[in-house]
Amino acid sequence: MSPYAGAATRVETLLRDTFAGISTLCAHAADLHRAALAEGRSFTTADLSSLRPTVLAQLSPGLAGTGVIVAPGVLADQPRWLEWWRRPAVAGDPFPLTVDLDTGNIGSYDYPLAPWFDVPRRTGRRVVVGPYVDYAGTDEYILTFAIPITSEAGFLGVAAADIRASDFERALLPTLNSAGPATALVNATGRVLASNNPATIVGSMVHAERGDRQELPPGEDWGDCVGLPWFLVRG
Amino acid sequence: MSDVGVSGRARHVVFAPLQDGGRVDVVARRISEAIGLGLIADGEQLPSELELAGALNVSTMTLREALALLRQRGLVETRRGRGGGSFVRAPVDASVERLRTVLRETGVHELREIGDHLLAVTATAAWLAASRASADQVERLTSLVDQLAAATTVGERRRADGRFHIEIAAAAQSTRLTRQEIDLQGEIGELLWIPFGEAIDRDERVSRHRAVLAAIAEGDADRARRLTEEHVELAISRLIEFHLQLSQREP
Numbered sequence: 001m002s003p004y005a006g007a008a009t010r011v012e013t014l015l016r017d018t019f020a021g022i023s024t025l026c027a028h029a030a031d032l033h034r035a036a037l038a039e040g041r042s043f044t045t046a047d048l049s050s051l052r053p054t055v056l057a058q059l060s061p062g063l064a065g066t067g068v069i070v071a072p073g074v075l076a077d078q079p080r081w082l083e084w085w086r087r088p089a090v091a092g093d094p095f096p097l098t099v100d101l102d103t104g105n106i107g108s109y110d111y112p113l114a115p116w117f118d119v120p121r122r123t124g125r126r127v128v129v130g131p132y133v134d135y136a137g138t139d140e141y142i143l144t145f146a147i148p149i150t151s152e153a154g155f156l157g158v159a160a161a162d163i164r165a166s167d168f169e170r171a172l173l174p175t176l177n178s179a180g181p182a183t184a185l186v187n188a189t190g191r192v193l194a195s196n197n198p199a200t201i202v203g204s205m206v207h208a209e210r211g212d213r214q215e216l217p218p219g220e221d222w223g224d225c226v227g228l229p230w231f232l233v234r235g
Numbered sequence: 236m237s238d239v240g241v242s243g244r245a246r247h248v249v250f251a252p253l254q255d256g257g258r259v260d261v262v263a264r265r266i267s268e269a270i271g272l273g274l275i276a277d278g279e280q281l282p283s284e285l286e287l288a289g290a291l292n293v294s295t296m297t298l299r300e301a302l303a304l305l306r307q308r309g310l311v312e313t314r315r316g317r318g319g320g321s322f323v324r325a326p327v328d329a330s331v332e333r334l335r336t337v338l339r340e341t342g343v344h345e346l347r348e349i350g351d352h353l354l355a356v357t358a359t360a361a362w363l364a365a366s367r368a369s370a371d372q373v374e375r376l377t378s379l380v381d382q383l384a385a386a387t388t389v390g391e392r393r394r395a396d397g398r399f400h401i402e403i404a405a406a407a408q409s410t411r412l413t414r415q416e417i418d419l420q421g422e423i424g425e426l427l428w429i430p431f432g433e434a435i436d437r438d439e440r441v442s443r444h445r446a447v448l449a450a451i452a453e454g455d456a457d458r459a460r461r462l463t464e465e466h467v468e469l470a471i472s473r474l475i476e477f478h479l480q481l482s483q484r485e486p
Contacts, residue, residue: 131408132405133404133405133408133409133410133413135401135404135405135410135413135414135417139410139414140410141408141410189369189370189371190369191369203367203408204366204367204408205366205367205368205369
């Protein structure tokens with residue numbers, strides 16, 4: 001058995017759990033929209049607020065934040081809106097993301113341009129992005145996992161979750177044999193997500209030609225996810 | 236010829252001989268900066284073409300072509316005949332007036348302090364980005380420079396320029412440097428983009444950005460840093476120059 005089977009399992013589990021959580025959010029949001037349509041009333045921020053208990057329930061300890069980001073024009077009472085809750089890096093209660101959504105203001109949060117929104121919108125596929133500096137939103141160094149929310153009415157927005165790059169690395173490190181050869185988990189663009197050696201730290205770039213690569217997660221299940229597969233690079 | 240409204244000291248600063256004179260765009264920029272900074276006010280008459288050319292140490296033909304450029308931009312209008320001459324057309328709006336006041340009142344020491352900080356953050360971000368930027372980040376940076384090149388209003392230019400530097404810090408994978416770049420842009424960004432009084436002219440900025448971006452794309456960290464340092468040092472020294480011109484003029 002490969003000494004890195006542990007890493008493969010851990011990655012697969014993390015991806016499965018994270019996407020399962022946002023699928024729950026996605027289904028609930030789509031249901032709310034469907035209900036509004038069926039009852040002949042408009043879909044508003046009040047409907048999004050009723051999603052809050054579900055968002056908080058999905059905000060597990062490993063996440064930096066989770067919630068729903070609505071496509072422009074979907075809500076009747078606000079052009080742009082999100083229901084997003086965050087967990088502080090140190091202990092503390094969940095708190096909401098507060099950002100300026102007014103497109104007339106210079107520093108406002110232009111989320112339709114973000115890859116975690118744009119890719120699901122354009123392709124209908126789920127996506128994993130990062131790690132990246134989320135300077136416009138949370139100011140943290142994170143990975144974002146997102147799926148499109150769609151109904152008969154079309155694209156409604158995305159359900160997403162953030163994991164801090166530091167937490168992700170902490171979760172993976174025990175599975176990377178520290179006594180073994182230099183090994184790094186890198187994302188699709190070559191960026192290091194976790195590493196057992198200081199020469200290739202999280203955030204640095206690893207070039208394709210180096211070392212021996214293994215796709216993670218293995219198998220067909222993740223072929224539809226933009227940003228996967230990742231690679232375990234040894235040597 | 237009577238002294239028409241430009242104070243003796245300002246005239247000396249505005250119309251000192253150009254070092255690299257002889258180029259129309261340089262002459263035009265010198266005069267438009269003086270207008271942009273408010274050193275020559277709306278409605279004031281410029282000295283005669285002969286006088287201006289003499290003061291700037293350029294040929295009258297160059298001076299005439301520069302004035303034609305400024306007329307095209309709507310900064311100057313020329314009336315012929317008696318009482319004729321070139322007059323400044325630069326109605327001031329409150330936001331520009333505020334920027335000029337801030338620039339006049341921000342001391343050289345403070346400008347240098349902010350400049351030093353900006354230098355440290357921006358140049359280091361470029362250095363790190365050279366080894367950490369991914370291909371898609373380089374693409375994003377390229378489109379930001381294109382946006383700066385295509386920008387039509389001062390607001391658009393300032394935002395495109397600011398975003399470029401912020402994205403470089405993000406490409407360096409550093410939340411701290413990105414936060415500091417955003418804060419410094421907030422402190423000093425608008426002073427670099429006073430309409431017609433821009434510290435670095437847009438086209439020059441675009442070509443400097445492309446050079447930095449090429450260094451980042453090629454992974455040449457030292458070159459990326461050096462080019463960025465030159466860029467920031469130039470911007471700050473121009474800002475200090477403008478401040479000195481403004482503070483020598485009676486308010």
